[in-house]
Amino acid sequence: MASTILIYEDNTRLRQSLELLLSEGSGFDVVGAFPDCDDAEGQVGRLQPEMVVMDIDMPGIGGIEGVRVIKSNFPEVKVIMHTVFDDDNRIFECICAGADGYLLKNTSPVKFIQSLEELGEGGAPMSPFIAQKVFQHFRQQNIIAESFNLTGREKEILEHLVKGNSYKMIADKCAVSVDTVKKHLQNIYHKLHVSCGTEAVAKALQHKIIRLD
Amino acid sequence: MASTILIYEDNTRLRQSLELLLSEGSGFDVVGAFPDCDDAEGQVGRLQPEMVVMDIDMPGIGGIEGVRVIKSNFPEVKVIMHTVFDDDNRIFECICAGADGYLLKNTSPVKFIQSLEELGEGGAPMSPFIAQKVFQHFRQQNIIAESFNLTGREKEILEHLVKGNSYKMIADKCAVSVDTVKKHLQNIYHKLHVSCGTEAVAKALQHKIIRLD
């Protein structure tokens, strides 16, 4: 039986092309196609599609908000992004908004159909380029600290700082004088090329010099 | 021209099946197939494959270490995992170790070939189930946030703080007085249940209230 599909795409010709592609015995049934998703909640509720194809750049609330709306009201509906945007921010925002897949608009009709089938089977189809970005992002989250040549003691003190301790508290925990802590932190700031504690904390966490669990 | 492939798979029958699948006019050329990857560095160096198919559960150093070794010595060689394991830890460890793709062993021969082609084109092919896990993980990494009820202005000011600005600098950037900034931060500290700027920065980054690129 054919899977029901709802399309959001503001470009009229492309929208019609998609409708055509998903008509004739493709195994899909387009139950609606709109140029914007300002009433996504109503439309999805009324038309009960199993999947939604969602453009990003549309007049009105735009596709990312669209996904969010649909997913928060109908979590079981599969939403796949279909867009020209391939920048990291947009990709990750969509995924976090609840998108189940991400296809670039240069995807061939054959691949497009395959992807929708995969979507129906519970997969998370994405264009090769997107998949690569996702993997990259994963790795970046876990690179080993770029060594700023901090000494053991310096790392120890920085860690206390990151955990919210004042100079005095650090001094106590390390059993040294406040002046020593002050000196160490001064050296640390130089090594990290920062000028204050907050910046140092940000850099330490960003570069995973210190990790919080 | 055929892409050169190296296979690591300890199950003899499966290894031979893969060799067979990738032989006859498939567009691939198997330049080696071994039951373990203890000498991956030497073998990859000698055989110069473009891609490596890597099992995980093998005698000796195992596939995950294998990927790490190959990727750190030959970053340009594409490595795709081929395994029965579908647990989160194993998946993410492989990705972080540098794997370029991840296929489960229930993948059909057709999909397997397609995936290797996609791998050659710079993609990151993965089984639907894996893709879904990856997306899920992404979302989990990025939920938490909201619960602190920071107002828009507060988030804005917190962001400046995280980026290393002093009260005075923030005041300038936001075009308000230092006292206003001070007041906002005071409120922010209360909402985040922290007592100083460094702690607030740590919490903001930890809970992804603010994200640094």
Add this chain to the structure above:
DNA sequence: TGATCTATTACCCGATTGTGTAATTGACAG
């Protein structure tokens, strides 16, 4: 319309932070 929330400014005051300079000790390398 009155209550609440957000954003804003102001002032006081003590505590903390950050810089500079200087000196001592022990460890380790050349």
Add this chain to the structure above:
DNA sequence: CTGTCAATTACACAATCGGGTAATAGATCA
């Protein structure tokens, strides 16, 4: 054995931070 480096302490001084208190204005909500 001499120089370098990590770790340590000390002191002085300026700047910044953080708390408390209070007040105004606009927006939103009930």
